[in-house]
Amino acid sequence: MSDKKLIQSRDNIVEAAGRTTQGFGLGRIIGQLYALLFFSPEPMSLDDMAGELKVSKGSVSTNIRELEKWGAVRRVWIKGDRKDYYEAEVEFFRVIKSGILPFISRKLDSSLAAVSESRELINAGDQLKSGDKSLADFYSRRLDLIEKAQKKLSALFKLPLW
Amino acid sequence: MSDKKLIQSRDNIVEAAGRTTQGFGLGRIIGQLYALLFFSPEPMSLDDMAGELKVSKGSVSTNIRELEKWGAVRRVWIKGDRKDYYEAEVEFFRVIKSGILPFISRKLDSSLAAVSESRELINAGDQLKSGDKSLADFYSRRLDLIEKAQKKLSALFKLPLW
DNA sequence: CAATACATTCAGTCCATATTGAACGAATAA
DNA sequence: TTATTCGTTCAATATGGACTGAATGTATTG
Structure with a gap:
């Protein structure tokens, strides 16, 4: 060779x-x-x-x-x-753990700020017409789903897998 | 509202x-x-x-x-x-599991084809000048590291985490 | 049959951003 | 001191690929 x-x-x-x-x-x-x-x-x-x-x-x-x-x-x-x-x-896995995962984590966190904002926007309003209210409830339940997933995800990221 | x-x-x-x-x-x-x-x-x-x-x-x-x-x-x-x-x-996690992870996995697999190729190129040559031989050995050890990481990674991807 | 109402395709356009390279500053050398 | 030799920055450019919209194909309706 x-x-x-x-x-x-x-x-x-x-x-x-x-x-x-x-x-x-x-x-x-x-x-x-x-x-x-x-x-x-x-x-x-x-x-x-x-x-x-x-x-x-x-x-x-x-x-x-x-x-x-x-x-x-x-x-x-x-x-x-x-x-x-x-x-x-x-050592790849050291790079993944200390470099790549935190990098991804930070990206996700910054997008989740929008979720909190929207949550506040929705919760703030109290005087609702009935039609709007049911839509607000729907949105609220959807936001719940996002937060649930967020918690699972961040728990996963903290898991000592290797 | x-x-x-x-x-x-x-x-x-x-x-x-x-x-x-x-x-x-x-x-x-x-x-x-x-x-x-x-x-x-x-x-x-x-x-x-x-x-x-x-x-x-x-x-x-x-x-x-x-x-x-x-x-x-x-x-x-x-x-x-x-x-x-x-x-x-x-259900976010269903999407991640059945959509996003396989998507990433496929991307990685296709890049790992190059590793096998290089492995073959290096193993194929037997008649080496001594200087080249030590470099070939070095490359070979580096390829070992990649394959080790690959195995860990694919094991991780198959883990039933959720 | 022709006309309509849809989804899909793909060549062309446009945009985000990766990359360049000249200008700059800092540190060292002469 | 001035001249080099580095690394970094950033405005300008190049490029990959996302997006558009007219054309196409297909199914349905009249």
Whole structure:
């Protein structure tokens, strides 16, 4: 096997990772970056990564900090070198637990603010015509369903599964 | 409370649902549609929905069938009427279990095809220069990590959590 | 039969946002 | 000090894919 074949097999996964993150609405580069570091025996600098992926340094900077937030990569210091180097956190489940799940959780929380708002809007009104009242009751029961699901979901997210 | 206030509180949630699905890379209308039906006391036709959301009938048709695939809405027949009517499946967890999780699972599976491919590429080569060999070994160990995570993940997806 | 009333399709348009790259600031080196 | 060498920012651009709406197909009605 030539070195070229090895690089090719790595690039194959890099590309797939990019497609995957793109498919989940996270952009292509973030997945490619993680895969690149995951298959790098040595830490890489921003310029290294930009060069390998043929993308701008600005993109690498932005995306690598996103990955850092998730705990998917970490910065490593190399003595006598001013550049920032990064390596991948290779324990997937640590990334999922400490990075991805909280990320999803936060997104959901922010959308649930609307539910509380609507609940207040509905509860606030007391003087109702009879037709409106039955519709308000219906809405109220629907909101109950959402809150029930919310509780189940957040309990699930807190479960120590791994 | 006026009827207007009720509609407003519904639209508030419809909008939030649209933002949420958009945030997850699923498009705005699919979330708005589900929320609209979720808060409708009666089944709605395609024209009803297009009218309420001010979007094209084509969009409604496409998105409602996506929701149908997920089991998030179901078609209901109203006698003596040629239109298709839809109502929401209001049990969130049923939707998550039978619609959303399999959807995610399929996405992940398709990206894991690349892993097998790379595994084969690496295992196929036997005559290696020594430098290449150690890199090949490194890649091989990384692939092991991915497959380990894959197994944990698919086990998790099959867990009867609710 | 023709006319109507519906849902679906898909080429074209449009929009959200991912990505770029020049400008900037900070830190180090000379 | 000035000149480099980094990383970051953000206005501008590029791109993927969501959305539109006219055309199409199909079933029903008259």
